[in-house]
Amino acid sequence: MTxxxxxLVWFLLVTVPLGALVLAALRLAVPRPxxxxxxxxxxxxxxxxxxxxxxxxxxxxxxTALGFLGALTLATxxxxxxxxxxWLPVLLAPLPPYVHALAWNDALGWLAGVITGGxxxxxxxxxxxxxxxxxxxxxxxxxxxxxxGILNLPRPSVEAxxxxxxxxxxxxxxxxxxxxxxxxxxxxxxxxxxxxxxxVPSLHAVTTFPLEIFAEFSAGHxxxxxxxxxxxxxxxxxxxxxxxxxxxxxxxxxxTGGLAGIAWRWPAWFRGLQGVxxxxxxxxxxxxxxxxxxxxxxxxxxxxxxxxxxxxxGFSLIVAASAAVLAIPLASALARGLRSPLWWVLAFxxxxxxxxxVGIALLAVFNxxxxxxxxxxxLLPVLAALLRFTPFATFVLLAGLRRxxxxxxxxxxxxxxxxxxxxxxVRLHLEAPTVLAASGFVFALSLGELGxxxxxxxxxxxxxxIRISNYLHYGAAQDVRGLCLVxxxxxxxxxxxxxxxxxxxxxxxxxx
Amino acid sequence: xxxxxGVHRLHGRITALEEVRLEVARGEIxxxxxxxxxxxxxxxxxxxxxxxxxxxxxxxxxxxxxSPRRLVPPHRRDVGLSMQHPALWPxxxxxxxxxFVAGPRAGAGARKRMEIHLAALGxxxxxxxxxxxxxxxxxxxxxxxxxxxxxxxxLLLDEPLAHLDPTxxxxxxxxVVTTAREEGxxxxxxxxxxxxLREISHRVVRIEAGRLPPAPAEAP
Numbered sequence: 001m002t003x004x005x006x007x008l009v010w011f012l013l014v015t016v017p018l019g020a021l022v023l024a025a026l027r028l029a030v031p032r033p034x035x036x037x038x039x040x041x042x043x044x045x046x047x048x049x050x051x052x053x054x055x056x057x058x059x060x061x062x063x064t065a066l067g068f069l070g071a072l073t074l075a076t077x078x079x080x081x082x083x084x085x086x087w088l089p090v091l092l093a094p095l096p097p098y099v100h101a102l103a104w105n106d107a108l109g110w111l112a113g114v115i116t117g118g119x120x121x122x123x124x125x126x127x128x129x130x131x132x133x134x135x136x137x138x139x140x141x142x143x144x145x146x147x148x149g150i151l152n153l154p155r156p157s158v159e160a161x162x163x164x165x166x167x168x169x170x171x172x173x174x175x176x177x178x179x180x181x182x183x184x185x186x187x188x189x190x191x192x193x194x195x196x197x198x199x200v201p202s203l204h205a206v207t208t209f210p211l212e213i214f215a216e217f218s219a220g221h222x223x224x225x226x227x228x229x230x231x232x233x234x235x236x237x238x239x240x241x242x243x244x245x246x247x248x249x250x251x252x253x254x255x256t257g258g259l260a261g262i263a264w265r266w267p268a269w270f271r272g273l274q275g276v277x278x279x280x281x282x283x284x285x286x287x288x289x290x291x292x293x294x295x296x297x298x299x300x301x302x303x304x305x306x307x308x309x310x311x312x313x314g315f316s317l318i319v320a321a322s323a324a325v326l327a328i329p330l331a332s333a334l335a336r337g338l339r340s341p342l343w344w345v346l347a348f349x350x351x352x353x354x355x356x357x358v359g360i361a362l363l364a365v366f367n368x369x370x371x372x373x374x375x376x377x378x379l380l381p382v383l384a385a386l387l388r389f390t391p392f393a394t395f396v397l398l399a400g401l402r403r404x405x406x407x408x409x410x411x412x413x414x415x416x417x418x419x420x421x422x423x424x425x426v427r428l429h430l431e432a433p434t435v436l437a438a439s440g441f442v443f444a445l446s447l448g449e450l451g452x453x454x455x456x457x458x459x460x461x462x463x464x465x466i467r468i469s470n471y472l473h474y475g476a477a478q479d480v481r482g483l484c485l486v487x488x489x490x491x492x493x494x495x496x497x498x499x500x501x502x503x504x505x506x507x508x509x510x511x512x
Numbered sequence: 513x514x515x516x517x518g519v520h521r522l523h524g525r526i527t528a529l530e531e532v533r534l535e536v537a538r539g540e541i542x543x544x545x546x547x548x549x550x551x552x553x554x555x556x557x558x559x560x561x562x563x564x565x566x567x568x569x570x571x572x573x574x575x576x577x578x579s580p581r582r583l584v585p586p587h588r589r590d591v592g593l594s595m596q597h598p599a600l601w602p603x604x605x606x607x608x609x610x611x612f613v614a615g616p617r618a619g620a621g622a623r624k625r626m627e628i629h630l631a632a633l634g635x636x637x638x639x640x641x642x643x644x645x646x647x648x649x650x651x652x653x654x655x656x657x658x659x660x661x662x663x664x665x666x667l668l669l670d671e672p673l674a675h676l677d678p679t680x681x682x683x684x685x686x687x688v689v690t691t692a693r694e695e696g697x698x699x700x701x702x703x704x705x706x707x708x709l710r711e712i713s714h715r716v717v718r719i720e721a722g723r724l725p726p727a728p729a730e731a732p
Contacts, residue, residue: 156599159562160655163586163593164613164662173612177603261562265585 006333007343013387014346017361018353021227024364028224039231045212049232052208055127056195059134064187066135067142068179069277075150076264077274089281090144091495092288094441096448096465097137097200098472099484103288104133125205133200136284138190143281145189148399149182149251150175150259158259167264175259181251188244189351192237196354197451203472209233210451214356217455223364230357237352245344248395292485302482309467309483316447316464319378323385324443328435330386331393335401348391355451358387362456380456381463385446392445393438400434437498444494448487513538514559514666514698519568521554528554529722532568541692541699543709546719552702553596555719556668559700560593561586572666592659593668598651600643606630606654607639610661622661629657632687634680648675653684660691667692669701673708685712
């Protein structure tokens with residue numbers, strides 16, 4: 001697929017469903033303007049909007065700060081010298097947030113049991129728990145972005161500053177401003193991930209705006225009303241996206257080694273803070289792993305869960321693998337064609353759309369026109385995963401593209417005997433690690449997708465994520481742990497592969 | 513005064529410097545030349561404290577600053593360094609670069625010095641321009657001004673004439689050398705073009721494959 005064809009497909013994939021929603025909303029609102037009152041967040045909906053913004057904003061700030069400090073510790077500390085070890089705390093980036101929720105509920109329940117001397121404590125709930133679980137769920141992503149930001153700082157500029165001022169001053173005056181685009185992107189992405197999904201809040205008895213959209217659509221199957229209702233949330237998300245896109249455009253990816261070099265000297269209080277952050281990073285990784293893998297019955301649950309959920313697992317793997325393959329040509333075309341601001345918006349706007357609205361948009365377009373045979377196929381869940389996660393693949397490929405020096409590609413173009421020989425001989429070697437990393441990321445994220453898939457599933461089909469969500473709401477503790485363990489293993493294996501590829505890519509030395 | 517005693521430095525499995533012995537007297541200007549990859553930049557980075565030697569010692573004005581067990585941080589060495597690439601801070605203006613180096617307690621005297629260096633290096637009209645907005649030659653001159661502005665005792669220059677327009681070379685080099693002489697700086701500069709440096713240096717030494725020729729025996 002050529003770049004232009006890929007961008008055309010993406011253009012249609014984004015604009016047709018979202019355009020259909022806008023059209024449906026206009027069709028409803030023009031003859032009945034009073035329906036636009038739904039778009040005004042008053043009373044309960046105002047509370048929901050504020051709750052969503054406060055939760056997402058809180059998670060964005062806390063996770064970005066923790067992620068940057070964690071990345072700084074990993075990039076400058078002793079453990080971080082081993083390239084693969086450095087990426088260990090970000091392995092669980094694609095693990096669905098509801099698995100983190102289950103793990104932390106188990107861990108806190110166990111802790112409360114130990115403190116109170118036994119008995120089954122009630123499951124933790126409320127906004128504080130949502131804030132914590134969501135922070136733990138997005139922390140691998142903010143840490144990864146912090147690491148990318150730090151590792152790509154221009155090392156000579158940092159060293160030039162270290163010649164004249166102490167390390168804490170260099171951190172504040174040079175490192176932070178240079179890493180700012182990555183930090184802004186990290187905070188924005190964390191906000192959007194939390195503000196557009198409802199799985200974790202609903203598990204902890206907290207209602208947020210995306211759940212309201214889902215409930216509105218479920219009640220009447222009216223895409224127009226759901227779209228009008230979603231407008232305030234969309235406005236907030238688009239505003240945040242408007243801050244993220246300039247940051248992504250400014251982010252430069254170099255090959256100069258970041259903060260490597262002689263050991264950094266921090267004051268005692270800062271070393272203490274780094275210790276606390278390292279402990280949080282370790283907990284973020286170990287709690288899901290230990291809670292799911294070490295709990296009695298979990299492995300038995302894998303067997304019984306897989307026996308019960310075999311078809312769901314098969315269907316999920318088909319959807320995730322298809323999305324992982326199809327996202328690459330689209331993301332590759334987008335990453336190469338991000339020249340105008342319009343394309344930046346088109347490439348990343350799905351990040352601002354609440355997950356249920358993605359499902360509603362696809363239903364609004366395809367339900368009336370597709371033959372039954374396609375509606376029965378995994379097509380719509382694949383499209384939902386593509387719409388939601390291709391922006392992530394685009395981001396990974398864009399970073400890879402910026403990292404490779406243009407001179408190398410130009411040299412291939414000049415000296416290659418033919419395009420195929422150029423690809424096989426050089427470009428594949430340069431591009432394969434990033435392409436596989438992007439594909440792996442989309443695969444793992446698609447495997448856990450819930451918000452949009454819930455609405456577009458073919459009749460009689462289900463996915464692993466939906467099965468887990470149902471179990472989480474209605475019981476069957478052993479089975480749910482077993483299935484979460486399956487997700488954890490798949491995610492960790494994928495994550496290890498991505499980490500190995502990314503660290504291999506990061507090992508590339510700058511061209512002389 | 514710069515003293516290197518048996519300095520050894522490995523980059524992975526590659527020996528960048530081997531048993532390097534060098535003395536540069538106070539106020540002396542010494543040029544180090546040699547082919548690419550000979551270890552010239554590594555030598556400067558070790559003196560600046562940006563790398564730690566694997567063996568040997570480095571003394572600056574009689575103080576031990578680097579050894580495998582001891583490393584005085586770069587900002588406590590009173591060293592100015594102009595790197596091979598300008599290594600500017602793209603978010604800071606030209607003046608902010610110099611203010612950062614001069615430190616928060618820089619007074620009127622320091623400000624005067626900044627203005628003198630900016631004027632001498634042809635940057636006076638660019639004080640409010642950001643590092644990212646400078647041309648290659650302007651960036652190189654700012655890098656030199658940054659190395660000079662704090663009045664360091666030791667000045668290290670890595671390919672100081674790279675990226676400079678031939679018409680500006682003499683002016684720039686003249687200002688650097690005049691400042692260094694007036695302020696009694698000890699200067700160690702490296703270039704792969706010895707003809708650029710012969711006129712301004714008291715001494716030229718050649719480094720090859722990480723080794724310097726043995727110093728001539730002292731007169732009895």
